Amino acid sequence: MASLDRPHLYLGGEWATPASTETIAVENPATEEVLAHVPSGTAEDVDRAVAAAKAAFDGWAATPKAERAQVLDRLHTSLTARAGDIAKTVGLELGTPVKVAQRVQAGLPLAVLRGYADLAARETPEETIGNSLVVHEPVGVVGAITPWNYPLHQVVAKVAAALAAGCTVVLKPSELTPLVAFLLFDAAEEAGVPAGVLNLVTGTGPVVGAAIAGHPDVDMVSFTGSTATGKAITHAAADRVAKVALELGGKSANVILEDADVTRAVKVGVGNAFLNSGQTCTAWTRMLVHRDHYDEAVELAAKTAAGYTVGDPFDEGTRLGPLVSAAQRDRVQGFISRASARLVAGGLDAPLPGKGHFVAPTVFADVDPDSELAQEEIFGPVLSIIPFGSDDEAVSIANNSRYGLAGGVWGSDDRALAVARRLRTGAVDVNGGAFNPFAPFGGYKQSGVGRELGEYGLAEFQQVKAIQR
Incomplete structure (x- = not known):
């Protein structure tokens, strides 16, 4: 099998050499063989990614909704062409049976991305309350930290909503199943997502995740994973009163x-x-x-x-x-x-x-x-x-x-x-x-804070402003 190694990060619109030469081995859990190696990112890499996202934010936020929708539409087209590779990659790095991988691990994120492209294209009338004009604006730079169990769906649920809202993103996928995220960034480059709007730093939670959660220029952290880690991220973000969205554990x-x-x-x-x-x-x-x-x-x-x-x-x-x-x-x-x-x-x-x-x-x-x-x-x-x-x-x-x-x-x-x-x-x-996949998704109690998917997911990445006239 050809090497699946991915030696670079994606920063500021290009594949970039990481600050460290250390790598993470990605295992095939069905055979216990090493599939590939990806960069073990550092806080320095997160600084570079956040700087790129911050520099790109004003331009992306000011981009008309229709143009953002066109970018998402092109991204959907590019990612759809990779559906077979998505299912195969998730089958290799996670072990999902092929039929489920095709239907869920590839099919679901494509449906979610299609939905956000359509939402971004939809014109919504401005709301007025008395003498106030109510406007919805992007929250800013988003740090997205995602789990290993649905490695592309959880990424797309955050990235597509954030981009549709006008935010820029720094993504850290799980170190256990990072390979499928690289397919998304291949598609993003092909689709012409503007430089800095979408950035990728692979690595561990204690290093890259912690650096994202505590970074002073990250305006919002969107995390899916364990309740224990969600609590730690909340504490890190609380020091600067950053917004947090959490999708955590369950016992349904x-x-x-x-x-x-x-x-x-x-x-x-x-x-x-x-x-x-x-x-x-x-x-x-x-x-x-x-x-x-x-x-x-x-x-x-x-x-x-x-x-x-x-x-x-x-x-x-x-x-x-x-x-x-x-x-x-x-x-x-x-x-x-x-x-x-x-x-x-x-x-x-x-x-x-x-x-x-x-x-x-x-x-x-x-x-x-x-x-x-x-x-x-x-x-x-x-x-x-x-x-x-x-x-x-x-x-x-x-x-x-x-x-x-x-x-x-x-x-x-x-x-x-x-x-x-x-x-x-x-x-x-x-x-x-x-x-x-278009209804609000999220939990009560220790299952999380906030909602993903559809209009409710889009709203998580927006601030609400009242302009009095």
């Missing part, structure tokens, strides 16, 4: 009421919990089932999980790829080994490929709602099943979490909708409602 509940289509609810629920090998912040990792259907649901969930073929992400029959790293695999296995609930599928003794960071699709029944299994974000293919006796009890168990990012409810429409309204979470799917 899938509530199956007594009048639900149990078979569909369980099968869809298992699929949601195991999507991307469970490395999904919105995963329905707690399945709450009415006692009348509990035994049936447990049996069906175990059978469904057993049907998930684990293996090579590029095998068409694979439904569950590896976890992103050995550290993540070991972390997930730790949760499984400590669990006191009833194991009904998978576990540590299930057969797995000889190489790679794999964990078997695992299901526990009779899980205590207050236990570690039900409270901590595991971020692996582990599902907990919990019984309940009434709608009130289901709501109480579902809301018994420091997180509040997503969830599902199954039952007769009116009843399911009534329960959905009571869940303290940023999004709820009723009876399998499809994910909407």
Whole structure:
């Protein structure tokens, strides 16, 4: 295979030599082989990137919306031409099975980018309140720090919204899955994104992430990742009262009421919990089932999980790829080994490929709602099943979490909708409602601050000004 090494950063509209010769090895988690090396950026590199973004800001902010929309449209065209490479690259560096990589890891960010190009092109009437003209202006230089689990989608959700709003960006992708971000910057260069508007610094969180979060010329930090890191970024930004948008952890509940289509609810629920090998912040990792259907649901969930073929992400029959790293695999296995609930599928003794960071699709029944299994974000293919006796009890168990990012409810429409309204979470799917990439996305409680996607995502990157006349 040809080398996938990317030795440069993207600063001020050109591929630039990093300040340090140190590099980060990018691993294929399915084979444990090193795929490529990327620069291990430094605070000096962040200074250069922020300076370029700051210099470009006034010109980009003053660019008419229609022209910004044209740039995003060209970027969408260039990135769409790379859809096959996107899916392959994410399959290699993350291990997402090829079918999911094509549909989600490549398809979703392209849809989001298309949406922001269209939003940027749309003329919105100016708002007046009494003698005040209300205007929306770009917040400034944005530091975008993104995770490894959906490595292009999370980048595009921030970058496309920020650019549409008139902001300039310094991006730090995850050091575990940085390669797909380079495809975006190849496309940006081809599309003619103006110099300095979009900058790339690869590196570690403690070095590059910290430098971005604490930089005096970064006006806003948009971060997706763990709640612990989100707290640290908030503290760093607070010293200069910079704006922060956070999309953090989740421990979402899938509530199956007594009048639900149990078979569909369980099968869809298992699929949601195991999507991307469970490395999904919105995963329905707690399945709450009415006692009348509990035994049936447990049996069906175990059978469904057993049907998930684990293996090579590029095998068409694979439904569950590896976890992103050995550290993540070991972390997930730790949760499984400590669990006191009833194991009904998978576990540590299930057969797995000889190489790679794999964990078997695992299901526990009779899980205590207050236990570690039900409270901590595991971020692996582990599902907990919990019984309940009434709608009130289901709501109480579902809301018994420091997180509040997503969830599902199954039952007769009116009843399911009534329960959905009571869940303290940023999004709820009723009876399998499809994910909407243009609806607001974000969390309650320790799942985050602010919203991404669509008009609400665009608004995060804007300031509101009142002009009195």
